[in-house]
Amino acid sequence: VQLVESGGGSVQPGGSLRLTCAASGFTFSRYTMNWVRQVPGKGLEWVSTITMDGATTYYADSVKGRFTVSRDNAKNTVYLQMTSLKSEDTALYYCAKDTGALWLGLSPDRSTGTWGQGTQVTVSS
Secondary structure: OEEEEEOOEEEOOOOOEEEEEEEEOOOHHHOOEEEEEEOOOOOEEEEEEEOOOOOOEEEOOOOOOOEEEEEEOOOOEEEEEEOOOOHHHOEEEEEEEOOOOHHHOOOOOOOOOEEOOOEEEEEOO
């Protein structure tokens, strides 16, 4: 079972990035997928969740209206399109599965579920 994130980088405030998470080793279409981020020295923050069929999505208030999660089950891939980026979006972004219902307020925990290695997003002028 493996999750590999990519697409991070440095961008100016107001810019956009698209993160990609490639999954392997499990039946991707049977799993809800999540994006979680972490600022150095701070805890994990849930960002977004997409259900197995992609029909339902959830977002943290801090990113609602700016970020869009999507998935392609044929490609075993989940995406996070980020627009209108702010300096406070700077973080290491992880994709994860089997984390529990993060969209209901459960705190993310890297000891629960499967996580990728993360991709760094830096928003700075």
